[in-house]
Amino acid sequence: MGLGKDYSGQNCTFARTLEILGERWTLLVIRDAFYGVRRFGDFLAHLDAPRAVLADRLETLVNAGVLTKQRYQDSPPRDEYVLTDAGTELWPVLFQLTSWGNRHLDSPQSLRIFRHVGCGGVLAGFVACDVCGRTVTPADTQVEPGPDTKFLRTDRVSVALREPHRLLQPLQLA
Amino acid sequence: MGLGKDYSGQNCTFARTLEILGERWTLLVIRDAFYGVRRFGDFLAHLDAPRAVLADRLETLVNAGVLTKQRYQDSPPRDEYVLTDAGTELWPVLFQLTSWGNRHLDSPQSLRIFRHVGCGGVLAGFVACDVCGRTVTPADTQVEPGPDTKFLRTDRVSVALREPHRLLQPLQLA
Numbered sequence: 443m444g445l446g447k448d449y450s451g452q453n454c455t456f457a458r459t460l461e462i463l464g465e466r467w468t469l470l471v472i473r474d475a476f477y478g479v480r481r482f483g484d485f486l487a488h489l490d491a492p493r494a495v496l497a498d499r500l501e502t503l504v505n506a507g508v509l510t511k512q513r514y515q516d517s518p519p520r521d522e523y524v525l526t527d528a529g530t531e532l533w534p535v536l537f538q539l540t541s542w543g544n545r546h547l548d549s550p551q552s553l554r555i556f557r558h559v560g561c562g563g564v565l566a567g568f569v570a571c572d573v574c575g576r577t578v579t580p581a582d583t584q585v586e587p588g589p590d591t592k593f594l595r596t597d598r599v600s601v602a603l604r605e606p607h608r609l610l611q612p613l614q615l616a
Numbered sequence: 617m618g619l620g621k622d623y624s625g626q627n628c629t630f631a632r633t634l635e636i637l638g639e640r641w642t643l644l645v646i647r648d649a650f651y652g653v654r655r656f657g658d659f660l661a662h663l664d665a666p667r668a669v670l671a672d673r674l675e676t677l678v679n680a681g682v683l684t685k686q687r688y689q690d691s692p693p694r695d696e697y698v699l700t701d702a703g704t705e706l707w708p709v710l711f712q713l714t715s716w717g718n719r720h721l722d723s724p725q726s727l728r729i730f731r732h733v734g735c736g737g738v739l740a741g742f743v744a745c746d747v748c749g750r751t752v753t754p755a756d757t758q759v760e761p762g763p764d765t766k767f768l769r770t771d772r773v774s775v776a777l778r779e780p781h782r783l784l785q786p787l788q789l790a
Binding site (some may be wrong): 455469473507528532534535547593605 | 713742
């Protein structure tokens with residue numbers, strides 16, 4: 443499209459935030475990080491993004507302080523990508539986008555329900571619990587498939603997410 | 617980039633939401649709609665987006681039910697773009713993105729403060745008021761420049777927004 447990636451004429455925090463988060467695939471990478479995906483090959487398997495694009499997005503997010511690299515293997519050296527505290531604070535953004543899509547898409551595919559660990563209430567509105575009314579952090583949130591979910595994808599991340607899973611916790615992958 | 621605009625392999629509400637909202641400029645168009653911008657030329661003046669791109673984004677948002685066209689002049693026919701109820705429900709997304717940027721960008725440019733009309737509290741966290749604690753709708757939200765704002769832009773929308781302005785209300789433009 444030749445549109446570049448910055449909004450150099452837009453001197454507002456919102457535009458600058460979009461320079462980091464608004465690129466194609468970026469928010470899907472972050473979504474996956476909340477789901478517990480950490481390794482390059484797992485992101486690649488789940489997203490079907492071109493390899494070079496995914497590498498670029500991960501590097502951008504590390505440089506922006508949204509993700510951090512953690513060495514998990516020394517020989518050969520391999521790193522995992524983990525949300526920083528700043529990255530974790532993106533949860534309300536992702537939840538609100540999904541929540542909006544659930545309410546307003548013509549045919550929403552509610553593949554995920556977000557539920558409050560402990561009391562079991564479903565999250566709604568402002569990332570609060572509809573049973574106890576408390577604000578719920580992603581660490582106290584469980585992701586599980588909705589009742590009418592059709593499992594279309596068979597990669598290992600999709601398969602792992604067929605079971606209830608607590609956000610931020612690493613997925614148990616085959 | 618040749619990446620296309622859809623995420624055909626991603627069968628989740630979040631990805632489908634991004635197909636509508638994730639294109640370059642789109643969220644900035646919506647941001648402006650919250651600020652009260654309604655006319656094509658005003659969006660164009662404020663955003664510096666290429667004319668064809670802006671036209672495409674507005675059309676996409678109308679088709680998606682985020683904006684609606686309202687005729688304001690018959691001869692020649694001219695329409696304004698106004699947020700629908702569904703579009704208005706995007707407020708938490710935009711607020712959370714901005715709020716995140718304010719907290720986590722290296723040098724945030726806090727050009728806007730969002731304040732609760734009536735009690736005067738500043739909005740924080742989950743779009744609630746830090747004085748009365750209530751959830752605040754955009755209709756009850758005032759936008760005003762922050763204390764250290766440098767007014768870099770001189771187009772008429774930027775100028776109008778130098779004064780406190782209630783969200784969703786049409787800007788008074790020269």
